Amino acid sequence: MDRDIQAVVVGDVMLDSWLRGPVKRIAQEAPVPVVSVEATEDAPGGAGNTAANLAALGARVRLIGPVGDDACAEQLATALSLLGVDARMVTVPGRRTPHKQRLMVGEQLIARYDEEDRDPIPAAAEARVIEELRESLPGADVVIACDYGAGGCTDAVRRALAGLPLLVVDAHAITPWRTCAPAVVLPNYGEVLQLLGEDGGHDDRVRFLTERSGRLLAESGARMVVTTLDGEGTLLHQEGRPPYRTYAEPAPDHMTTGAGDTYTAAFALWLAGGAAPEQAxxxxxxxxxxVVRRPGTATCTRQELLRALHREDGRAQTPERLAARLDEHRRRGQRIVFTNGCFDVLHRGHVTYLERAARLGDVLVVAVNSDASTARLKGPGRPINSCEDRMSVLAALGYVDYVISFEEDTPERLLRMVRPDLYVKGGDYTPEMLQEAPLVRAMGGEVRVLDYVSDRSTTAIIERVRSLPEEDPAGPS
Structure with a gap:
């Protein structure tokens, strides 16, 4: 995503406050803890948090939404300006800016109390919001509507957004947005149940949503639906395709909020930059x-996301997670290629071999011997580079899709989980000489041996380096 993107965010803006401190005593008035507040953190919330994330990710952002004539609105304006957001707030006299305050003791949420008015904004404010939209929409690459039921997204505002080529909707209630024909809607599980008119209590939420993929698209009126499932990741629904699943990181111990806003911002921005929906x-x-690894209301910068994507694309953290991801590729008819090795000192022979292997399919998985496994296979003094370093170098190759390590001397356990369509090895032997070949064939896979580039050997490189004369520490005379 390299384009300079202009994003417009419209909807319910709020202020998030986090009050933190210890409990030192119980109140005299009632048996409740008394929290001695030692720190207060304020951040834009709702549509403000979506806009802040877009700015952090590198977009040019204009935010339009109603606020009250109060101190919270002033705090929001200052914070948004510092974050690089062009905030076009519409002040509504007599109305309160939505303010969510969370009282924290350590990482425990003790209480949350909200100050807000949820009635639809009056006609005069509505007209000013629409006027700001008319001024902003012609230059926008993507428009994001954040409708949290706080009164900023009226019927008239929705009509002003209808028919936009790239309208992304994050709304508590999806049905009112159907007539806008949005490109994307992003309901959570509870909002999906409301949209479909169904009850909860389903043990397998992923299966439940997969079976109703067509209904979700029809009921929402959107070209794409992203159903968010917190710790279970998300499902991307598109017409004529099986749902595409992403996987969430393990839940942190601390209290965080707004990760959904971050997801919406990144998804919208990547789509606007020309990425495929699955990439977005x-x-x-x-x-x-x-952001879920940070307490409070946080944003993700472009640099942080690129680093995270590098780690995410290059490494599957567990064999189980890798197998689940490969199942998604397999459902889309993609051919899985698997190879393995120590890759201790990466050289031209490795690179050529891996590039040739990648061309034999759609997804290339590279399994790397751990440090202990490499030492057993190669002898004392090996590996030269740690497993983490070797994996990082391999992950940087554009045609390598997944890198994973294994502790055993052979990758048979991984092969049983990955079930590749093609198992590739490099060397001057035949497939029948490979210990893993019968297993791969029993699972319906193919085995192929590719020649290494001649006169390229890790061992030879290491020996040449070791044979070099040591440099005089004193330097040349």
Whole structure:
């Protein structure tokens, strides 16, 4: 995503406040803890948090939404300006700016109390919001509507957004947005149940949503639906395709909020930059993974997301997670290629071999011997580079899709989980000489041996380096 993107965000803006401190005593008035507040953190919330994330990710952002004539609105304006957001707030006299305040003791949420008015904004404010939209929409690459039921997204505002080529809607209630024909809607599980008119209590939420993929698209009126499932990741629904799943990072111990806003911002931005929806979903999940590791209301920068994507694309953290991701590729009819090795000192022979392997399919998985496994296979003094370093170098190759390590001397356990369509090895032997060949064939896969580039050997490189004369520490005379 390299384009300079202009994004417009419209909807319910709020202020998030986090009050933190210890409990030192119980109140005399009632048996409740007394929290001695030692720190207060304020941040834009709702549509403001979506706009802040877009700015952090590198977009030029204009935010339009109603606020009250109060101190919270002033705090929001200052914070948004510092974050690089062009805030076009519409002040509504007599109305309160939505303010969510969370009282924290350590990482425990003790109470949350909200100050807000949820009635639709009056006609005069509505007209000013629409006027700001008319001024902003012609230059926008993507428009994001944040409708949290706080009164900023009226019927007239929705009509002003109808028919836009790239309208992304994050709304508590999806049905009112159907007539806008949005490009994307992003309901959570509870909002999906409301949209479909169904009850909860489903043990397998992923299966439940997969079976109703067509209904979700029809009921929402959107070209794409992203259903968010917190710790279970997301499902991307598109017409004529099986749902595409992303996987969330393990839940942190601390209290965080707004990861959904981060997801929405990254997904919208990647789509506007020309990425495929599946790529946008992966980027959005990675961005959400950055902010859930932070307490409070946080944003993800472009640099942080690119680093997260590099780690995410290059490495599957567990064999189980890798297998689940490959199942998604397999459902889309993609051919899985698997190879393995120590890759201790990466050289031209490795690179040529891996590039040739990648051309034999759609997804290339590279399994790397761990440090202990490499030492057993190669002998004392090996590996030269740690497993983490070797994996990082391999992950940087554009044609390598997944890198994973294994502790055993052979990758048979991984092969049983990955079930590749093609198992590739490099060397001057035949497939029948490979210990893993019968297993791969029993699972319906193919085995192929590719020649290494001649006169390229890790061992030879290491020996040449070791044979070089040591440099005089004193330097040349």
């Amino acid at each position: 979903a992966q980027a959005a999940q990675a961005a959400a993974g950055v």
